[in-house]
Amino acid sequence: MSASQIPAAAVATGDDVPTLLVKIFGKDRPGITAGLFDTLAAFAVDVIDIEQIVTRGRITLCALVTAPVGGGATEGGLRATVHSWAESMHLQTEIISGLGDNRPRGVGRSHVTVLGHPLTAESTAAIAARITDTGGNIDRIFRLAKYPVTAVEFAVSGTDTEKLRTTLATESAALGVDVAVVAAGLQRRAQRLVVMDVDSTLIQDEVIELFAAHAGCEAEVAEVTTRAMRGELDFEESLHERVALLAGLDASVVEKVRAEVRLTPGARTLIRTLKRLGFQVGVVSGGFTQVTDDLRERLGLDFASANTLEIVDGKLTGRVTGEIVDREGKARLLRRFAAEAGVPLAQTVAIGDGANDLDMLNAAGLGVAFNAKPLVREAAHTAVNVPFLDTVLYLLGVTREEVEAANTHE
């Protein structure tokens, strides 16, 4: 069919074409959508847009259709028929005449995910106001999850993603809610690589402390940690000092430490769901391969890298072998894993809690500070401040329903 043969009604999205917005609201039950369109079908109108949502048993259905043309069908007739059908169904209805399709969405599109525990009206108002301040328009809002936190997503257009991210990061810290801003587009659905820190991120423990407890040198290890946090030692120096305290420890302790490791709530759900989405998942740790190799095996991870405790004649020597995984090392490994996974760096997500995760969080497409110290939180793209690792899925636009569906078909 050539363009000139396309019937007038088929090119109905022109700005000058009369259109009707039909809005239905009321108690939801089977047959409402079919009933409305069956009623409209008698007027031979075309559908330009439909949006429907059910909230606590109430349906809101909006249909944008062409106004009836010719054949004895009139707008007045359509209005009367739709109103009488709605009345018979105990539904409220509103029909608004106008021209053309919806106003096109502005350029610069982003997804803003808000995690609240709880999500208050006050924080919702503040987030919406800040979006408006950046010149952005909220086109859609929907709930991603109600468990373990309330997560809602705003589809925003008409403003720069980076600007929105900066504005909302400041606001979210003040409000005590977690907000992630990501650019909309196909890349959101593309293959991804998620790389996590281990200590206090994937697991609730600090592995060096578990070893120290067996060596009876917890206090000494803690003292080195404190000096490192004060900036008196860099990560590598503190690693060597702390590992030296473990010299002479029996290698059988490795098994005990592996058994003591406690996964962070939601860790299994996060990894299982990511794997089902076809994503690749890795860990990088300033801790030890003696633990991360076991985690890789148990959790089905694609990548794992850490420092290796040297063991000679069944005893820890107090030294580490191989390439040191420190702050720069973690970022380097993220890049290496991404190259091996065939995933562009922009498609990577890094999650971590410590200062030595910062380079990795900044190198990733999306860096998530997980229950991190203020310094790390402020420097990362986004922060999660609830102790559930699976909430990271909501930042990627995955809904709780999808999470549960992915986890019930074992």
Ligand SMILES: [Mg+2]
């Ligand atoms: Mg950590």
